[in-house]
Amino acid sequence: MKAEHKTYEINEYVYLCESKIHNKGVFALRPISKGTKIIEYKGELISKEEGTKREEESIKLSKKDPSKGATYIMEVDEEHDIDGDIEENYSKYINHSCEPNCEFEVKGKQIWVYALKSIKPDEELSCDYGFDFDPENPFQHPCLCGSKKCVGYIVQKEQRGKLIEHLTKIKLLKK
Numbered sequence: 001m002k003a004e005h006k007t008y009e010i011n012e013y014v015y016l017c018e019s020k021i022h023n024k025g026v027f028a029l030r031p032i033s034k035g036t037k038i039i040e041y042k043g044e045l046i047s048k049e050e051g052t053k054r055e056e057e058s059i060k061l062s063k064k065d066p067s068k069g070a071t072y073i074m075e076v077d078e079e080h081d082i083d084g085d086i087e088e089n090y091s092k093y094i095n096h097s098c099e100p101n102c103e104f105e106v107k108g109k110q111i112w113v114y115a116l117k118s119i120k121p122d123e124e125l126s127c128d129y130g131f132d133f134d135p136e137n138p139f140q141h142p143c144l145c146g147s148k149k150c151v152g153y154i155v156q157k158e159q160r161g162k163l164i165e166h167l168t169k170i171k172l173l174k175k
């Protein structure tokens with residue numbers, strides 16, 4: 001473990017520490033093999049209706065003050081969401097990456113973080129947060145993941161084509 005930063009051991013696999021990507025991050029304590037169920041995305045199980053309401057409220061907040069209104073709502077199924085905005089949910093510190101080494105998976109009414117590949121000690125855990133590309137507000141969430149495949153903004157893999165198309169159009173207009 002790195003001694004220069006304050007670290008907090010979360011469980012047998014991971015610790016919490018300052019991140020190069022953003023704010024805090026979750027790092028591997030030891031080698032983690034592909035497919036390992038690493039940590040639960042804990043939170044309050046709420047109805048979809050309540051989840052949508054809370055999400056809309058946080059979007060309103062973030063429009064007034066971009067440093068506020070981060071949303072930790074994740075979908076469980078058609079009727080339920082989990083609001084991960086609770087103190088004991090360390091998974092909320094996992095940063096987005098355009099080339100993630102972990103993924104969220106729903107198990108019953110729980111959400112867990114699984115290793116997508118083998119992870120080395122002190123490597124930061126990352127997930128694709130599945131943000132939609134919003135043509136009205138395409139540059140809302142800059143991505144600092146630093147991977148070779150980084151598209152510069154936090155957008156889910158399936159919709160990165162739309163973002164790249166949008167960026168190309170802007171470049172063409174500027175010429």
Ligand SMILES: [Zn+2]
Nearest residue numbers: 098143145150
């Ligand atoms: Zn990125």
